[in-house]
Amino acid sequence: MSESIQSLRKANKYTDRRCDECHRQTDGLSSLCKLHLRRRGKLGSVRVTRQLRHRDYAFLVGIATKYLKKNPPQSNIIESMLRFLQPPGMVRPITRKQELLITEMSRWSDPRYRNKWTDHGGYRRKANYTPTGILAVLIAVKAHVEERDGVGFPHDSEDFAMMFALTRLWRRPRSLSRGMKNAKYSSKVSKTVLTGLVKRWREYTMVGVYVLQTARAILAEYRASEAERIKSLPKTYTQEEMRKMYEVQQAERRKREEAEAKAKRIVIDIPSLFDRKDEPKLPPVPEPEPFDPGSRPVNDGSAPAAAAIMKWCKDMERWQKHLREKATT
Numbered sequence: 422m423s424e425s426i427q428s429l430r431k432a433n434k435y436t437d438r439r440c441d442e443c444h445r446q447t448d449g450l451s452s453l454c455k456l457h458l459r460r461r462g463k464l465g466s467v468r469v470t471r472q473l474r475h476r477d478y479a480f481l482v483g484i485a486t487k488y489l490k491k492n493p494p495q496s497n498i499i500e501s502m503l504r505f506l507q508p509p510g511m512v513r514p515i516t517r518k519q520e521l522l523i524t525e526m527s528r529w530s531d532p533r534y535r536n537k538w539t540d541h542g543g544y545r546r547k548a549n550y551t552p553t554g555i556l557a558v559l560i561a562v563k564a565h566v567e568e569r570d571g572v573g574f575p576h577d578s579e580d581f582a583m584m585f586a587l588t589r590l591w592r593r594p595r596s597l598s599r600g601m602k603n604a605k606y607s608s609k610v611s612k613t614v615l616t617g618l619v620k621r622w623r624e625y626t627m628v629g630v631y632v633l634q635t636a637r638a639i640l641a642e643y644r645a646s647e648a649e650r651i652k653s654l655p656k657t658y659t660q661e662e663m664r665k666m667y668e669v670q671q672a673e674r675r676k677r678e679e680a681e682a683k684a685k686r687i688v689i690d691i692p693s694l695f696d697r698k699d700e701p702k703l704p705p706v707p708e709p710e711p712f713d714p715g716s717r718p719v720n721d722g723s724a725p726a727a728a729a730i731m732k733w734c735k736d737m738e739r740w741q742k743h744l745r746e747k748a749t750t
Contacts (some may be wrong), residue, residue, distance in 0.1 A: 442467050462612035465581030468575070473562065473582040475589065479540050481561035481639070488639045489553050489560075494631065500550040501628045505621065522617035525610075527589070534591045548590070555587065556632065562586045562637035564643075577619065584618040586609065649741070711743040712736070 424432075433449030438448055440454035447454050457467040464472065495503075508526035509519070528534045529550075539548040549557070562583045566574050574582065593607035622629065658666070714736035718729040 422675050438680045459612070461576075462583070464616060465577035465579070466575045468576070472585050473565070475586070477539070478561045478565040478586070480566050481643075482539075482557055483544070483546075484639050484643055485557040485560040485564070485635070486549075486554070488635070488642070489557055494553065494556060494635075498556075498628060498631050500555045501625055502556060504623050505551070505628060506555070509621070518613050518617060521613050522612060522621075525618075527612045528594070529591055534592070537591060539590075550590070556591065556628075556635075558586055558590060559583055559632050560636045560639065563632050567633075567636055567640055580619045580622060581615055584615050584622060586615070587618070599651070711739040712739055 429450055430448050436449035438452070439445065440457060441452050442457045444456060445454040445456075451458060453461065453467065460469060461467050464470075479618075505525070506529060508523045515523075534633045534666050535550055536548045538545050540546075560609050563579075566579050566582070588610050593609070595607050718726060718732060718733055720726050
C-alpha cells in the first residue's frame with residue numbers, strides 16, 4: 422500500500438531540496454517552492470507573475486465581434502462550443518476537483534452571475550453570453566498572444582490566460598468577510614478550476630483550431646488597417662532632419678531678404694546729398710484757436726495737477742493776447 426502525501430511530506434520535512442527557479446527550500450518532495458507551485462498551478466508557468474489584464478485585449482474583443490458578424494462560425498463550431506460550456510456529467514464517485522469544476526460551470530447558466538455591460542476597449546456594450554460572444558473573447562485573447570508571437574506566455578500560460586478570461590465574464594460569488602462586519606468579498610478562481618478548464622478545452626480541438634485561425638485572420642486585417650492609418654498620418658521627422666530643414670529655410674530667408682533690400686536700395690551721390698534747394702518743405706502746423714480756459718485748476722500737490730496748471734497758464738496767456746489784439750483792432 423502506497424503512503425499518503427502527508428506522511429511523505431512529514432518524512433521529508435528536513436530534506437534539503439532547493440527550488441529550481443529561486444533556490445528556496447522546498448517541502449523536500451517537490452522541485453519547486455510554494456510560490457512557484459502556485460504560479461504553475463494558477464498561471465500555467467513559473468515564469469509568469471500575473472494574470473492577463475482585460476484592458477490588454479479589450480479592443481480586440483470589438484474587432485473579433487465585428488469579424489464574427491461578417492463571417493459567422495459554422496453550426497458544428499457553435500454546437501461544439503455549447504457542449505464545452507455545459508458542465509461535465511457527474512460520475513460517481515465524484516472527486517473534489519470535479520466538484521469544484523462542476524460548481525463553477527453550473528453558475529454560467531445562472532442569470533444572477535451575468536454582467537449587464539462589458540467593455541470592448543473604449544466603448545461600452547451589452548454583455549453577450551451566446552457562443553459567438555464567448556468565442557469573440559477567446560479569439561481576442563488568442564490574437565493578443567499571436568500578436569506577441571508567444572513572448573510572455575511560456576509553457577501552458579496561453580491556455581490558462583484564455584480560461585481566466587472566460588471565467589471573468591461572469592460575476593464571482595460573494596460572501597461575508599470573517600474579519601470585518603457586513604463586508605463582502607469576491608472569491609477568486611481556484612487553480613483547480615483553471616486546470617480543469619484547460620484540460621477540458623484541450624479536448625475540443627475543433628474549436629481550438631477555429632479560434633487560432635480566426636485570431637490570425639483578424640490580426641492580419643488589424644495590421645493592414647493600422648498600416649493604412651499610419652500611412653495616412655503626416656510624416657514625422659527626426660531631430661537631425663528637422664535641424665537640416667530649419668537651416669535650409671533660414672538660408673532661403675536670408676537670400677530673399679538680401680534681394681528685397683537690394684531692390685529697395687537708393688543710390689545717392691555726394692553733390693546731391695548737400696543740395697537741398699529743391700527739397701520740398703513741410704507746411705507749418707496750424708496753431709489751435711485761442712479759447713477761454715476757464716477758472717484755474719486746484720493745486721493738490723500732485724504731478725497731474727501741476728501739469729494742468731501749467732497748461733492753463735499757457736492757454737490763459739494766449740487768450741489774453743487774443744483779447745488785446747481784438748481790442749486794438
